[in-house]
Amino acid sequence: MRAGGDDGRPGAGGAAPVGAAGASGTGAGGAQPVGGAAGGRDWRAVGRKAVLWFLVAAIVLVVFWLLARYLPGWWAGTVGDLVHGEFSLGAWWGLFFGTVFTFLPVIVIGQTIRRWDGWEPPVLLTGFGLLLAAPNWLTLWVAVGPHPSARAAKVVLDAEAPGFGGGTAWGALLGALLGVALLLLWRGWRRRGKELRAMRHEREAAPGDTP
Numbered sequence: 001m002r003a004g005g006d007d008g009r010p011g012a013g014g015a016a017p018v019g020a021a022g023a024s025g026t027g028a029g030g031a032q033p034v035g036g037a038a039g040g041r042d043w044r045a046v047g048r049k050a051v052l053w054f055l056v057a058a059i060v061l062v063v064f065w066l067l068a069r070y071l072p073g074w075w076a077g078t079v080g081d082l083v084h085g086e087f088s089l090g091a092w093w094g095l096f097f098g099t100v101f102t103f104l105p106v107i108v109i110g111q112t113i114r115r116w117d118g119w120e121p122p123v124l125l126t127g128f129g130l131l132l133a134a135p136n137w138l139t140l141w142v143a144v145g146p147h148p149s150a151r152a153a154k155v156v157l158d159a160e161a162p163g164f165g166g167g168t169a170w171g172a173l174l175g176a177l178l179g180v181a182l183l184l185l186w187r188g189w190r191r192r193g194k195e196l197r198a199m200r201h202e203r204e205a206a207p208g209d210t211p
Contacts, residue, residue: 072145072153075138080160090163097135098171099178105129106179113183139168 083090108129112122130137142153143165157164 068141068145068147069149071138072142072147072150073156075135076142076153076156076160079139079164080156083161083164085160085162087163090161091167093161094139094164094167094169095171095174096167097139098168098173099175100171101133101135102172102175103179104175105133106176107182108132110179110183113187136168136172139165 079090079093082093106129109126112125116122142150142157145151145154
C-alpha cells in the first residue's frame with residue numbers, strides 16, 4: 001500500500017494552489033502599494049524644503065535690512081576720514097576704489113566662462129566676485145538708495161568726500177575695460193598656445209607617417 005500516490009509527487013494536489021496563492025498575494029497584493037508609494041510625491045520632504053527656503057529668505061531679508069540701515073553711514077564716515085573734504089583726494093580715492101573693485105570682480109567672474117564639471121564652481125565664483133565689488137555697491141547705494149539712512153549718508157559723503165562718487169564711477173568704467181581686455185588677451189594667448197602645441201604634435205608625428 002502506497003501513501004501519497006504512485007506518481008512520486010507527494011502533496012502535488014495541494015502545493016500548486018498554495019504557491020499560486022503566495023505568488024498572487026506577493027505580486028498583486030503587495031507590489032502595487034509599494035510602487036504607488038514610490039511613485040507618489042513625498043509631501044513631508046516638500047514641506048521641509050518649503051520651510052527651509054522660507055527661513056533662508058527671512059534671514060536674507062533681515063540681513064539686508066540691517067546692512068541697508070547701518071552700512072551706508074559707516075561707509076560715508078570711513079570715506080570722509082580718508083578724504084578730509086578735499087575734492088582732488090576724493091576723486092583719486094574714488095578712482096582707486098572704482099578701478100580695483102571692478103577689475104578684480106570682472107576677472108573672477110570671467111573665470112565662469114570656462115568649462116566646469118558642475119554648477120557649484122561658477123556659482124561660487126560669481127558670488128565671490130560680487131562680494132569683491134562691495135565698496136562700489138556701497139557707494140552706489142549711498143548715491144541712489146531710497147532708504148533714509150542712504151540719503152543721510154549721501155549728505156555726509158557730499159560734504160566730507162567731494163568728488164568720490166564721480167571718481168568711483170570713472171574708476172568702475174576703467175576697471176571693467178581693463179578686466180575685459182585682460183580676459184580677452186588671456187583667452188587668445190591660451191588659444192594660441194593650444195594651436196602651437198597641436199602644430200608641434202603634428203610635426204613630430206609627420207616623419208613616422210611617411211613610408
